[in-house]
Amino acid sequence: MSHPPILSVNGLVKHYGRTEVLNGVSFDLEPGSIVALVGTNGAGKTTAFKCILGLTDFRGEIDVAGRSVVKHGKEVRGLIGYLPQAPGFGDDDTCFEALRFLADLRRAPHDRIGTLLDRVSLGPQRDKRIRELSGGMRQRLSLAAALLSDPPLLLLDEPTGNLDFQSRRELHDLLGEMRDEGKTVVLSTHFVEHIADLADRVILLKDGKVGLDMATSELTAAAGRRVTVSLNGTAPSELLAALGAIGIGEQRISAAASDLQEAISRAMAASTADEEARG
Amino acid sequence: MNAVWTIAGKEVRDAMRGKWLLLYAIAFAVLALGLSYLGERNLGSVGFENFSRTTASLINLCILLVPLIALSLGAGSIAGEQERGTLSYMLAQPLAPWELLIGKYAGLVLSIGAATIAGFGFAGVFVAFYASAMDVSTYLLLLGLMLALVAVMTGIGMVASVICTSRAQALSAAVLFWFAAVLVFDLLLIGLVSNADLGGRGLLTGLLLNPIEIVRVLAIMHLEPDLQVLGPFGSYVMEEFGRGQATAVLLVALGLWVVVPVSLAAWVFSDRRI
Numbered sequence: 001m002s003h004p005p006i007l008s009v010n011g012l013v014k015h016y017g018r019t020e021v022l023n024g025v026s027f028d029l030e031p032g033s034i035v036a037l038v039g040t041n042g043a044g045k046t047t048a049f050k051c052i053l054g055l056t057d058f059r060g061e062i063d064v065a066g067r068s069v070v071k072h073g074k075e076v077r078g079l080i081g082y083l084p085q086a087p088g089f090g091d092d093d094t095c096f097e098a099l100r101f102l103a104d105l106r107r108a109p110h111d112r113i114g115t116l117l118d119r120v121s122l123g124p125q126r127d128k129r130i131r132e133l134s135g136g137m138r139q140r141l142s143l144a145a146a147l148l149s150d151p152p153l154l155l156l157d158e159p160t161g162n163l164d165f166q167s168r169r170e171l172h173d174l175l176g177e178m179r180d181e182g183k184t185v186v187l188s189t190h191f192v193e194h195i196a197d198l199a200d201r202v203i204l205l206k207d208g209k210v211g212l213d214m215a216t217s218e219l220t221a222a223a224g225r226r227v228t229v230s231l232n233g234t235a236p237s238e239l240l241a242a243l244g245a246i247g248i249g250e251q252r253i254s255a256a257a258s259d260l261q262e263a264i265s266r267a268m269a270a271s272t273a274d275e276e277a278r279g
Numbered sequence: 280m281n282a283v284w285t286i287a288g289k290e291v292r293d294a295m296r297g298k299w300l301l302l303y304a305i306a307f308a309v310l311a312l313g314l315s316y317l318g319e320r321n322l323g324s325v326g327f328e329n330f331s332r333t334t335a336s337l338i339n340l341c342i343l344l345v346p347l348i349a350l351s352l353g354a355g356s357i358a359g360e361q362e363r364g365t366l367s368y369m370l371a372q373p374l375a376p377w378e379l380l381i382g383k384y385a386g387l388v389l390s391i392g393a394a395t396i397a398g399f400g401f402a403g404v405f406v407a408f409y410a411s412a413m414d415v416s417t418y419l420l421l422l423g424l425m426l427a428l429v430a431v432m433t434g435i436g437m438v439a440s441v442i443c444t445s446r447a448q449a450l451s452a453a454v455l456f457w458f459a460a461v462l463v464f465d466l467l468l469i470g471l472v473s474n475a476d477l478g479g480r481g482l483l484t485g486l487l488l489n490p491i492e493i494v495r496v497l498a499i500m501h502l503e504p505d506l507q508v509l510g511p512f513g514s515y516v517m518e519e520f521g522r523g524q525a526t527a528v529l530l531v532a533l534g535l536w537v538v539v540p541v542s543l544a545a546w547v548f549s550d551r552r553i
Contacts, residue, residue: 050367053370053371055367055370055371073375074373074374074375075373077371077372077373077374078373080371082368082371084367084368084371086364087368088363088364088365088366088367088368088369089365090293090365092293092296101285101289102372104281104285105282105285105286105372105373105374106372106373107281149373
């Protein structure tokens with residue numbers, strides 16, 4: 001790794017009562033990359049984010065830009081832009097008021113607010129109350145809030161959850177720009193296909209451990225080439241008829257996962273088989 | 280401190296936007312006017328009383344109503360944020376947990392204090408205009424004591440807010456404390472005084488343990504230092520220390536009742552994990 005890590009997680013262990021959520025998670029992230037933290041519901045993605053933010057106690061070490069989150073929690077949180085699963089705004093605030101409050105807390109200049117609202121395509125909603133916004137709009141507002149103080153590290157918890165296809169494309173473009181600016185983006189998701197063409201690296205959490213940590217390019221190479229056709233809605237009868245004419249009946253049409261999803265499944269299966277063979 | 284004032288400002292803005300602040304101020308104004316107007320009916324005439332009479336009537340009402348409002352709002356603050364799911368987002372910002380708590384406390388005290396001043400102030404101006412005799416200093420003293428009571432009770436409410444796991448639980452704890460301080464405490468001590476010799480120290484301890492009683496004694500001591508109205512605790516401090524020293528002792532105790540609960544809440548909250 002050529003640069004010192006912006007985020008270093010070492011031996012992270014977290015229990016809720018007797019339930020073990022994270023057990024010895026370790027990874028380093030270099031600046032200027034997009035990393036997908038992947039796992040099923042309950043895999044510990046959100047818990048890992050809470051540990052990185054210093055919101056919960058844990059065992060192990062977490063440093064952001066060389067500063068320990070345990071010793072310098074407030075300072076570290078100033079280096080992180082956080083987008084939670086459920087945006088935490090007051091319903092009665094307007095978009096501008098919500099961002100102005102957070103800008104004051106983060107000591108960010110107010111003139112960034114308008115720019116950021118435009119950047120997440122919420123310029124026209126500037127004076128709209130948050131209760132009037134759709135889920136996707138709130139998500140984008142939350143992203144603007146995360147960018148207020150221009151932090152070097154972004155933690156985005158399920159950022160694509162409430163977004164439609166168009167908004168997702170816009171988010172991808174925006175995150176690509178962030179990476180080009182040298183920021184590190186960690187996004188958690190269980191929809192791997194949403195970030196297949198975006199993430200540089202995939203870290204899979206499974207059973208409280210890092211099940212897989214691989215560059216996306218390696219994963220897609222391992223998966224081989226495949227063309228995936230996405231149909232938005234029901235396949236038209238003409239298409240089914242055309243497929244039938246070349247010998248593909250309805251029974252042979254199935255929903256296909258993306259290359260990356262498949263690659264992860266294969267890599268996981270290979271890893272499990274290796275472990276079993278060693279065991 | 281920048282974060283504290285930012286949060287306090289937001290708390291005040293939210294309170295002003297909500298209806299409770301206005302309703303609370305109107306309720307106070309109506310009650311103050313009503314008590315003053317109806318007070319003279321007992322004396323055979325109807326009209327606005329002077330400030331001292333109004334103040335005397337208001338003391339009992341205030342020591343019931345002000346603590347209830349402040350305790351409830353204090354109890355709902357942090358627990359409410361947690362229940363709405365906004366607490367972890369706030370704590371993910373670059374601020375220390377104690378800054379969030381103190382900011383919310385300051386904002387609540389300013390909001391409830393402003394509503395109290397608005398309600399009392401309106402009634403005060405109205406009564407001053409119609410009453411023949413004026414005792415503005417007494418009225419202002421009561422207002423000051425009510426603001427101190429707001430500061431104390433909001434802090435105690437916030438202790439409940441950080442200790443309890445839900446808003447309903449925190450509100451229940453706050454109401455329970457109010458009930459104990461306003462009713463049970465008095466009954467308990469009356470029982471003790473009549474059945475056991477508490478002695479000077481016992482009486483003083485009894486008084487200092489209840490901030491509502493401190494405010495009541497301070498108010499009566501300066502409004503109408505009648506030993507019977509003061510009760511056993513007030514009478515004891517008056518005789519033991521004299522009015523000046525007794526006032527100082529009670530004000531110090533009231534100050535501690537502000538500082539200790541808020542510090543306790545901040546300490547507990549600093550260890551809070553989401």
